[in-house]
Amino acid sequence: MSNTALLQINDLSCIRDDRVLFEHLSLSLDGGQMLLVEGRNGSGKTSLLRILTGLKLADAGDIFWQGQSITRLGADYYEAVNYVGHHDGIKRELTCLENLRLVQAMGKPAPIELDDALEQVLLYRYGDTPVGNLSAGQKRRLALARLLVTESKLWILDEPFTSLDKKSMDYFQGVFEQHIQNQGMVVMTSHHEMVMPGPSLKRLNLSE
Amino acid sequence: MNRLSLTQAFIFLLRRDLTLVFRNRGELANPLLFFILVITLFPLAIGAIPELLARIAPGIIWVAALLAAMLSLDSIFRSDFDDGSLEQLLLSAHPMPVLVLAKVCAHWLVTGLPLLIMAPVLAEMLGMASEAQGILLLTILIGTPVLSLIGAIGVALTIGLRKGGIILSLLVLPLYVPVLIFAASAIENAALGLDVSAQINMLLAFLFLALSLSPWATAAALKMSMS
Numbered sequence: 135m136s137n138t139a140l141l142q143i144n145d146l147s148c149i150r151d152d153r154v155l156f157e158h159l160s161l162s163l164d165g166g167q168m169l170l171v172e173g174r175n176g177s178g179k180t181s182l183l184r185i186l187t188g189l190k191l192a193d194a195g196d197i198f199w200q201g202q203s204i205t206r207l208g209a210d211y212y213e214a215v216n217y218v219g220h221h222d223g224i225k226r227e228l229t230c231l232e233n234l235r236l237v238q239a240m241g242k243p244a245p246i247e248l249d250d251a252l253e254q255v256l257l258y259r260y261g262d263t264p265v266g267n268l269s270a271g272q273k274r275r276l277a278l279a280r281l282l283v284t285e286s287k288l289w290i291l292d293e294p295f296t297s298l299d300k301k302s303m304d305y306f307q308g309v310f311e312q313h314i315q316n317q318g319m320v321v322m323t324s325h326h327e328m329v330m331p332g333p334s335l336k337r338l339n340l341s342e
Numbered sequence: 343m344n345r346l347s348l349t350q351a352f353i354f355l356l357r358r359d360l361t362l363v364f365r366n367r368g369e370l371a372n373p374l375l376f377f378i379l380v381i382t383l384f385p386l387a388i389g390a391i392p393e394l395l396a397r398i399a400p401g402i403i404w405v406a407a408l409l410a411a412m413l414s415l416d417s418i419f420r421s422d423f424d425d426g427s428l429e430q431l432l433l434s435a436h437p438m439p440v441l442v443l444a445k446v447c448a449h450w451l452v453t454g455l456p457l458l459i460m461a462p463v464l465a466e467m468l469g470m471a472s473e474a475q476g477i478l479l480l481t482i483l484i485g486t487p488v489l490s491l492i493g494a495i496g497v498a499l500t501i502g503l504r505k506g507g508i509i510l511s512l513l514v515l516p517l518y519v520p521v522l523i524f525a526a527s528a529i530e531n532a533a534l535g536l537d538v539s540a541q542i543n544m545l546l547a548f549l550f551l552a553l554s555l556s557p558w559a560t561a562a563a564l565k566m567s568m569s
Contacts, residue, residue, distance in 0.1 A: 187433060190569040213345075213435040221426025227365040228358070239354040240434035240441075242345045264365075 139164045141186075141288065141319065146195035148181050155181055156340050159195070165287070165317035166334055168310065170324065173340030179323040180220070182340070183292050186321060187217045199288075213242055216286040218294055222277035226266035230257055230276055233265060234283050241284035251282045256302065270297040278306055281313075289313065291322040351436045352444045359448030362421070373414040374456040380406040381464045392469050399468035400529035403478065404485075407457050408518055411486060412511060414453040415493040418445055419564070423501050432568060439557035442564070446494045446557070454486035470533070477532035477542075481525035484545045491552035492517045498563035521548055 139162035147157035155178030163169050171179045184190040186197060188204050188211065197204045204211045224233045234248045252258050255275040257268075265273060274297050281289055289310070295303050303326065310320050314334050346354065363370055384402050385395055422428040422445075431441050461482055465475050496514040500506030528541035 184569075189429060189432060189565075209435055209437055212433045215433060217429070217433050219426060219429060221424075221429065223426035223430040225358075225362060225421075225425065225427060227362050232358075232361070236354070236358055237430075239346050239351055240430065240436065242435060 140200055141321075142198040142201075143186075144196045144198070146182075146185065146197070147193050148178055148185060149193045150178075150181065157194070159338075161336070161338065163319055163321065163336065165319060166314055167336060168314055168320040168322070168334055169336045169338060170322060171338050171340065172323070177340040179340060180292055183217075183219070183290050183321065183323065187215060187290050188212070189217075214287045215290060216241070216281055216284060216288070217290045217292075218277055218280065219292045220296075222273050223280075224265050224273065224277055227264060229262050229264055230268075231261045233276060234279060237280045238283050241280075242286065244283055244285040246283060248283060251279050254282060254305075255279045256305075271299060271302065274298055275302055278309075281309065288319045288321070291320065291324075293323055293325070295324055295326050345435055348436060348440055351434075352440055355431075355441055355444040356448050359445055360451065363448070363452045369417060370452055370456075373410040373453045374460060376413055377406050377410040377457055378460060378464065380409065381468070385468070396469040396471065396533075399465060399470040400474065400478065400526045400533075402468065403461060403464060404481070404522055404526050404529075407461075407482060407486065408489065408522055410457060411453060411489040411493065412514065412518075414449070415490075415497050415510065415514070416507070418449045418490075418494055418497050419501050420497075428564065429568065432565060438561035438564070442494065442498075442560045443557045446490050446560075449494075450487050450490040454482075454490060457486060458482050470529075473535065474529050474533040477538055478529050480542065481528050481545060484542070484549050485521045485525045488521050488545070488548045488552045489518060491556035494560045495556055495563055498560045498567060500567075501564070502567040521545065524548075 141163040143159060143161050146159040148155040149157075159182075161169070171182060173179050181190060185192045188197075191205075199207055199211050199214065225236070228236070230252060231248055234251060238244075238248075249258070249261065252261055255278065257272060257275060257279070260268065260272070265276065268276065274294075278294060294306060298306065310322075313320060381402055384398075388394060388398075419428060422431065432438060434441065458479060461478060462475060465478055470478065493514050496510050496517075499513065500510045503509065524541045524544045528538045528545070531538045531541065
């Protein structure tokens with residue numbers, strides 16, 4: 135089997151409560167490409183993303199990263215992956231800066247000052263504010279800031295634009311485009327239309 | 343920049359958990375208060391019979407410590423599970439068992455250590471023989487980490503369930519019983535002036551067994567609970 139693509143999904147199936155969400159799903163994704171997963175509510179978008187992160191096991195099929203099964207790779211795969219799910223994954227008792235430091239400690243830190251990262255996600259003056267005092271949109275921006283402060287090839291994003299305002303959405307869309315241009319990879323679900331130059335954007339509709 | 347070494351990540355997570363508890367001080371007091379209350383209620387209920395109280399003191403203190411430990415178990419992973427931090431820990435570039443061990447250590451420092459500090463006062467209150475008090479502290483020092491380590495496996499298995507509390511106690515209590523038996527027996531022997539090395543060695547064996555197995559079992563159970 136030739137696994138030339140960085141991320142290779144082979145014959146993946148997911149069943150929940152006797153209902154087949156998707157089956158025999160195969161696709162590949164390479165550096166500089168974005169995969170937009172579409173489908174109605176309950177069509178298995180989140181399940182697919184969680185399977186891609188390795189948090190959830192597929193009922194059948196395999197996922198290969200650089201030709202190796204992700205269940206075998208374990209931490210070596212996680213180093214290449216950044217996941218932002220439904221939950222923001224930040225601690226409300228800690229301040230913004232403390233949260234970002236934690237993110238860096240658990241992953242591979244990117245060469246960026248944390249203050250700069252906060253400024254980029256429009257939270258500059260909130261560095262020492264406990265996250266519990268932030269609004270839902272601000273928390274989301276902080277959750278997405280993990281993409282800036284750690285280095286990873288593959289971003290897996292579940293509805294990243296939830297509770298974001300227009301300005302922040304445009305900003306993060308720019309961040310994603312930049313990541314794609316730098317030969318990064320993005321797999322995301324979103325109800326918002328993505329504007330991307332043709333060949334770099336792949337679409338997968340789970341409702342069809 | 344390079345990623346943190348394993349030791350640095352361990353210390354970082356330990357400190358994070360301690361900071362979190364420090365900012366939520368109410369949680370810190372809960373198990374300790376329970377421990378003190380249960381023990382002070384016994385003399386009131388049984389009556390002021392010094393010989394009887396001194397006789398049952400090891401049992402009372404250990405049962406109270408065990409229940410206090412169980413009461414606090416859920417907090418090891420609960421808040422991390424609820425806000426998605428646990429997902430991120432599972433996806434971290436560091437091996438999960440090490441991170442689990444850091445979290446369990448933090449949990450013990452917050453729930454086990456206060457019991458250790460409070461125990462001499464309560465033992466004195468119950469009139470426990472002074473030769474037994476040193477051994478009491480030793481059993482608590484060795485025994486409570488075992489409770490945290492075993493409890494972590496149980497919590498990891500039940501965290502995804504909505505009403506996991508009862509199952510957790512059913513899962514964990516039988517595994518706590520040996521610790522209880524050997525600890526209480528050690529203190530009793532010490533009060534009679536007998537040798538306690540056998541019991542202490544057994545407790546140490548439990549501790550090392552739990553230390554070497556629990557982080558892996560807990561990490562695997564967490565992974566299962568998340569999927």
